[in-house]
Amino acid sequence: DAGVIQSPRHEVTEMGQEVTLRCKPISGHNSLFWYRQTMMRGLELLIYFNNNVPIDDSGMPEDRFSAKMPNASFSTLKIQPSEPRDSAVYFCASSLGQQPQHFGDGTRLSIL
């Protein structure tokens, strides 16, 4: 079975550039989650969707961050403009109902 697929795996870009992270959840899963992991703050929930609808975006740091889920098989997390403090590993996860979340391998983002 294909797991959660994230792209790109690594992204290095300069401050001020737009960054788009992509996620394909497991087929049939109806919830999708975006997390950010840093040494200082650990794993933070940014936003999650149920049935393609954003439910809780209280973890989104600021207006520079936005997330969309146009259909059940695709989601994006966009940062515009990017800043060095956005450097982190970003994980996407998906689940069905009360079943455990399955995580992708993450996108390691470096903003120079």
Add this chain to the structure above:
Amino acid sequence: AQSVTQLGSHVSVSEGALVLLRCNYSSSVPPYLFWYVQYPNQGLQLLLKYTTGATLVKGINGFEAEFKKSETSFHLTKPSAHMSDAAEYFCAVKGKAGTALIFGKGTTLSVSS
């Protein structure tokens, strides 16, 4: 609201020794509890979960955890550590359906020979 506290950010054991990683939770509803493991440069992998029923839960790689409601704990154990167990371990809690996991800050397990 749910929250998770993992006691000890770093635990070191010798190969063959008992592994004990501590997790306490807070939840306003009957919790669903999880342990995940993260190896370097990888995503999180589910070790085990507690939903309802038997309070002693067995997972992969010889790990198990016991749900103790009276102590609001869900500690992770393994009788005999192996070098390959060295990783970061996360405890997580979930409330009602459709909500997100809330993770603890993680415990790094080191195993020495």
